[in-house]
Amino acid sequence: MRPYELIKAKRDGKKLSPDDIAAFIDGYTKGSVPDYQMSAMLMAVFFRGLDDVELGAWARAMLFSGEVLDLSETPGIKVDKHSTGGVGDKVSLSLAPLAAACGVPVPMISGRGLGHTGGTLDKLESIPGFKVDLPVADYRRLVREVGACLIGQTSTLAPADKKLYALRDVTATVDCIPLIASSIMSKKLAEGIDALVLDVKVGSGAFMKRIEDARTLARTMIAIGREMGKKVTALLTDMDQPLGRTVGNALEVIEAVEMLRGKAPADYTEVTLALTAEMLVLGGKAKDAAEARAKLQRCIDDGSAEKKLRELVKAQGGDPSAIADLGKLPRARHTAPVAAPAGGFVTGIDSEGIGLAAMALGAGRERTDSVIDPAVGFVLEKKVGDAVQAGEPLVTVHYNDAAKLEAVKARVVAAYRIGGERPAPRPLVLERLE
Ligand code: URA
Numbered sequence: 001m002r003p004y005e006l007i008k009a010k011r012d013g014k015k016l017s018p019d020d021i022a023a024f025i026d027g028y029t030k031g032s033v034p035d036y037q038m039s040a041m042l043m044a045v046f047f048r049g050l051d052d053v054e055l056g057a058w059a060r061a062m063l064f065s066g067e068v069l070d071l072s073e074t075p076g077i078k079v080d081k082h083s084t085g086g087v088g089d090k091v092s093l094s095l096a097p098l099a100a101a102c103g104v105p106v107p108m109i110s111g112r113g114l115g116h117t118g119g120t121l122d123k124l125e126s127i128p129g130f131k132v133d134l135p136v137a138d139y140r141r142l143v144r145e146v147g148a149c150l151i152g153q154t155s156t157l158a159p160a161d162k163k164l165y166a167l168r169d170v171t172a173t174v175d176c177i178p179l180i181a182s183s184i185m186s187k188k189l190a191e192g193i194d195a196l197v198l199d200v201k202v203g204s205g206a207f208m209k210r211i212e213d214a215r216t217l218a219r220t221m222i223a224i225g226r227e228m229g230k231k232v233t234a235l236l237t238d239m240d241q242p243l244g245r246t247v248g249n250a251l252e253v254i255e256a257v258e259m260l261r262g263k264a265p266a267d268y269t270e271v272t273l274a275l276t277a278e279m280l281v282l283g284g285k286a287k288d289a290a291e292a293r294a295k296l297q298r299c300i301d302d303g304s305a306e307k308k309l310r311e312l313v314k315a316q317g318g319d320p321s322a323i324a325d326l327g328k329l330p331r332a333r334h335t336a337p338v339a340a341p342a343g344g345f346v347t348g349i350d351s352e353g354i355g356l357a358a359m360a361l362g363a364g365r366e367r368t369d370s371v372i373d374p375a376v377g378f379v380l381e382k383k384v385g386d387a388v389q390a391g392e393p394l395v396t397v398h399y400n401d402a403a404k405l406e407a408v409k410a411r412v413v414a415a416y417r418i419g420g421e422r423p424a425p426r427p428l429v430l431e432r433l434e
Helices: 003-012 018-030 035-048 051-061 091-101 120-124 136-145 159-169 177-190 211-229 251-261 266-282 287-299 306-314 350-359 404-416
Strands: 078-083 106-110 147-153 195-202 231-238 334-339 344-349 377-380 391-397 416-419 429-433
Touching: 003 018, 003 035, 018 051, 018 159, 035 177, 035 429, 051 147, 051 159, 051 211, 078 091, 078 106, 091 106, 091 120, 091 147, 091 251, 091 266, 091 287, 091 306, 106 136, 106 177, 106 211, 120 147, 120 251, 120 334, 120 377, 136 147, 136 306, 147 306, 159 177, 177 211, 195 266, 211 231, 211 344, 211 429, 231 266, 251 266, 251 306, 251 377, 266 287, 266 391, 266 429, 287 306, 306 344, 334 404, 350 377, 350 404, 391 404, 404 416
Parallel strands: 078 195, 106 147, 195 231
Antiparallel strands: 231 429, 334 391, 344 416, 377 391
């Protein structure tokens, strides 16, 4: 069928055949299907959805639009983790060395900050010298020799997603579960994994605000992975407040290293251990989560997880002494407290508001060509459930540009909700799906 007929069929709620989907996506990747026809198709998919067969074909076409890496020269079950994105989500920084220290090879292709959410690559680049744009040959070698490698998307892996994502961004078709699921899975399956753990974030700081949507997204991604013969499990985790106490690139690296020393906040430690335990089980290094947890704890206690991070940093061109001595990481020139406007208990923190405030401070990009300031960000002195007195610091702002400070402080105040009663604690891991 011609592109026009396929768009019309989807618009009218008809099913598309796998061959037609493959031809449409191939045509778009190569340029014979123009942006305006793909835009119309994306909007038709937005309203009509894709059934399981269509979704499998759509994801496969995106995956095979480029190179699919084969890492079989590295022995063992290669396992990655993917987060749908949050605020203060520095899990990958501690999870990758932890899993690698326990013998699970971790090939990880990560992203940059997107909207109000931070990105692993931006955080890693705050380590002096760290390179995220290594050639694929180095990525392969480091997965084999070091046990982990974290790089950015290359132009040869899932190129259809690169084009489609940019188009979705300007056609109001990003927040569509089949399109998100195929976008994420095509990139992850291209990186050479055998198994994948998904961290699907739910709450004010996540793309999925409702648990029902997070569950549907997780199930959709698990189904795509299974179709491709990969083992996939998912945890739905809370993103109703930022994870841990830091938001901002170098500040988050510091917290990640502290996690590997057993000294990080309980929420961030728990989410990291829960996800890494899933990786150890999928990777055949533990029979169940309890055994995995015990192994992870040993790697923290004996220092081998931090040692693995230093090894990884060195292998990727970074200065490992900046991990041993965190004072060598970029540090903002000034700090300022944000005072609580009233006393009581913190009943909520709008993570998206905090993420946007961090972006305004320079920790994220306002435009694709913005330059990030790795040193700036927030330390959250109060989190949900904490008692606070009027005038006490809610947050410490780390900043370099005084002109930005007052507006950022106002955003932080607006993101905090303070009430008279301590809220009931929320579970961090809301559900597990496989
Ligand atoms: N992250 C992705 O990689 N793709 C999406 O569509 C949304 C979030």
